[in-house]
Amino acid sequence: MWMSTLARFARPVFQRSPSPVVCKAMKACRRMELPAPSFCMTPVHIRRHQTLGSAPMPVAAHSMRHVRALDEERLMAVEWEDGGQSLYPFTWLRDNCQCPRCTLQSAEARLLLMADLDIHTGMDSVEVTKDGKVSIVWPDQHMSVFDAEWLKKRCFSDAARQAMQEELFLNERYYWDATLHIPQADFQEVLHDDGAALAWLLALRRVGIVHLKGAPAEQGQVARLAERIGYLRLTFYGHTWQVQDKSMANNVAYTSGKLSLHTDYPALHFAPGVQFLHCINQAKEGGESEAVDGFHMAEQLQREDPEAFRTLTSLHVDFTDTGTDYCDFMLQSKNRIIDVDSEGKVTRINYNNATRDSVLDLPLHQVQPFYRALRAYVDIMNRPENVVTYTMKPGDIVTFDNWRLLHGRKSYISRPDRLRHLEGAYLDWDEVMSRLRIVRRNVHGDAWASDKRSHLHRKT
Structure with a gap:
C-alpha cells in the first residue's frame, strides 16, 4: 500500500506516539490503492527527518509561564510551562498586531501601513492575561493582544521555522528510480472525496507522479480534474x-516518433508546474510512456560530475517555440537546465531538446563545456535503472510535476480505426498547493498544523 510510504514520512515526526490526527490522515489515504514506491532520500532529507523526530513533545495550549520585555535586545521573551523559551522582536510584534485597526480579519490581511510602523519601537508593558494571552501596551498607548498558539506557530527558532515552511510548502521529496511503483488513485473518488483528493495531492507533491484510474475515455476529463483544483493554465496550445x-504538426509531440525525455514548455520563463495527460485511445503498437525523477538525476550528476552540475546550474540556455494553435506565437526564453535555490537545492528542471534553440548565447569557450555537461545529465537520465516505463490505457490519467519529472514516449504505430489520442492540460503549483492546503484543512481541521508544530517549542 502507498500508505506505508506516507507513514514512513510521518513516523519520524510523530515517533513517540501517533496522534489522532495522524491516524485520521492514514485512514483517509487508505482509500487510494497506491503501492509503496521504492525511493531513496538524500542525506539532507534524512537529517531533516532526524531533526524533527528528535524534537520535544507538545506544549499544551495556554501554557505560558511568564513573559517579559528585554529592552536592550528589543525582544519579548516567552517562557513556557515546560521550561522552553521563545523570543519575538518588538518590531515584528507591532507590525503584526491583530486588532481591528491593524488587521482586516475577514481577509487575514494587514491594514497597518509600513509607513506608519515605528521600526524602532519599544514596549511600555507586557503581561500574560488571565485567559493565557499576551497583552502589550506600546509607547503610543496602542494595545496588542496575542494568542499563545498564534505565537507558538510563529516562533523564530530554527526548528520551528523549518517545520512551518515544511507545513506550508511540503518541500521534502521522495526520490525514485526505475523500481518505482507509480501511486494510483480512483478518478471518481478524487473528484468527490476530500480524503482521496488530499492523498492524491500529497503523493503528487512528494513523489511527483500519480496515476488516476477509471476516468471516462472521452475528452473533457482533464478539465473536470482541473476544476477540482481551481482552473486551467491557458497556453498557446489552448x-x-x-x-x-x-x-x-506544430509540435513534435503531435507526431508518431519517439519523444526524448523532457519537461514541457521551457520556452516560457515560467513553465507550467503540473501536467495532466488523459489516455482516450492507445496506439496499436508502441507508444509506451517513460519518466525519470529529474531532481534525483540532478543529485546523481552533482555526485558523479560536480563540474557538469555547476555548468548546468549557472549557464542560461535559449529555448524557442514558434507556430499557430490557440493563437499564433513566437516564444523566446533563457533558462538554466537545472534551477537551484540559494542553498543549492534543486527547484526546477528546464529541458526540452526539441525546443532548445540553435541560438546559444554563450562565450565561445563555454560552448563545449555546456555540451559536455548536458550530455552527462542526459546519459544519467537514460540509464535503464533510472527510467520508469508504463503503458497508459483508455481512461488512465497521469498527473505529474512538470518542474521535476522529465517524461517521454516511445514511437508508435496507429491504424485508422485506432488512432492514439491523449488529451493534456496544465496547472500551476500555486493553485495546486492552495487546494492541497484547503482539503487538508477540510479533512483534518486546524489540528493537523498545530499537532506538527507542537513538537518544536520546548526550547529555541
Missing part, C-alpha cells in the same frame, strides 16, 4: 490540447 499524430 486550455487543453490533443496529442495526436497530425499532418504539418
Whole structure:
C-alpha cells in the first residue's frame, strides 16, 4: 500500500506516539490503492527527518509561564510551562498586531501601513492575561493582544521555522528510480472525496507522479480534474490540447516518433508546474510512456560530475517555440537546465531538446563545456535503472510535476480505426498547493498544523 510510504514520512515526526490526527490522515489515504514506491532520500532529507523526530513533545495550549520585555535586545521573551523559551522582536510584534485597526480579519490581511510602523519601537508593558494571552501596551498607548498558539506557530527558532515552511510548502521529496511503483488513485473518488483528493495531492507533491484510474475515455476529463483544483493554465496550445499524430504538426509531440525525455514548455520563463495527460485511445503498437525523477538525476550528476552540475546550474540556455494553435506565437526564453535555490537545492528542471534553440548565447569557450555537461545529465537520465516505463490505457490519467519529472514516449504505430489520442492540460503549483492546503484543512481541521508544530517549542 502507498500508505506505508506516507507513514514512513510521518513516523519520524510523530515517533513517540501517533496522534489522532495522524491516524485520521492514514485512514483517509487508505482509500487510494497506491503501492509503496521504492525511493531513496538524500542525506539532507534524512537529517531533516532526524531533526524533527528528535524534537520535544507538545506544549499544551495556554501554557505560558511568564513573559517579559528585554529592552536592550528589543525582544519579548516567552517562557513556557515546560521550561522552553521563545523570543519575538518588538518590531515584528507591532507590525503584526491583530486588532481591528491593524488587521482586516475577514481577509487575514494587514491594514497597518509600513509607513506608519515605528521600526524602532519599544514596549511600555507586557503581561500574560488571565485567559493565557499576551497583552502589550506600546509607547503610543496602542494595545496588542496575542494568542499563545498564534505565537507558538510563529516562533523564530530554527526548528520551528523549518517545520512551518515544511507545513506550508511540503518541500521534502521522495526520490525514485526505475523500481518505482507509480501511486494510483480512483478518478471518481478524487473528484468527490476530500480524503482521496488530499492523498492524491500529497503523493503528487512528494513523489511527483500519480496515476488516476477509471476516468471516462472521452475528452473533457482533464478539465473536470482541473476544476477540482481551481482552473486551467491557458497556453498557446489552448486550455487543453490533443496529442495526436497530425499532418504539418506544430509540435513534435503531435507526431508518431519517439519523444526524448523532457519537461514541457521551457520556452516560457515560467513553465507550467503540473501536467495532466488523459489516455482516450492507445496506439496499436508502441507508444509506451517513460519518466525519470529529474531532481534525483540532478543529485546523481552533482555526485558523479560536480563540474557538469555547476555548468548546468549557472549557464542560461535559449529555448524557442514558434507556430499557430490557440493563437499564433513566437516564444523566446533563457533558462538554466537545472534551477537551484540559494542553498543549492534543486527547484526546477528546464529541458526540452526539441525546443532548445540553435541560438546559444554563450562565450565561445563555454560552448563545449555546456555540451559536455548536458550530455552527462542526459546519459544519467537514460540509464535503464533510472527510467520508469508504463503503458497508459483508455481512461488512465497521469498527473505529474512538470518542474521535476522529465517524461517521454516511445514511437508508435496507429491504424485508422485506432488512432492514439491523449488529451493534456496544465496547472500551476500555486493553485495546486492552495487546494492541497484547503482539503487538508477540510479533512483534518486546524489540528493537523498545530499537532506538527507542537513538537518544536520546548526550547529555541
